[in-house]
Amino acid sequence: MKKILLSHDDKMKMYLVPDEVAENLKKYCMDFGFDWILNDPNAQKLRVITPSGEIGYMFGAQDFIDYLNDHVFPDRKSTVVAQMDFYDYEIPEEYKEYPNFNF
Numbered sequence: 001m002k003k004i005l006l007s008h009d010d011k012m013k014m015y016l017v018p019d020e021v022a023e024n025l026k027k028y029c030m031d032f033g034f035d036w037i038l039n040d041p042n043a044q045k046l047r048v049i050t051p052s053g054e055i056g057y058m059f060g061a062q063d064f065i066d067y068l069n070d071h072v073f074p075d076r077k078s079t080v081v082a083q084m085d086f087y088d089y090e091i092p093e094e095y096k097e098y099p100n101f102n103f
Contacts, residue, residue: 015079017068028072
């Protein structure tokens with residue numbers, strides 16, 4: 001398990017995730033946001049109907065972690081480690097080594 005940083009219009013959080021996720025974070029995030037959410041029936045709760053009748057999508061970092069835990073790595077649960085005191089656009093030097101993604 002390795003540490004990553006995720007955010008969604010708020011200060012970043014540090015998570016402990018399976019090594020494969022940390023080593024390929026962008027790929028896992030894109031698979032989640034552009035494949036799973038659009039196509040998997042289990043993602044229905046993240047789809048909303050907009051006032052104009054179109055399908056919209058509402059999701060963030062915790063939804064990504066839930067996706068990993070429930071559908072990709074149910075045997076290796078990802079967990080939050082810490083609430084950070086910075087945003088994705090101001091990552092301090094000491095945390096720049098961690099893979100990061102902003103939803």
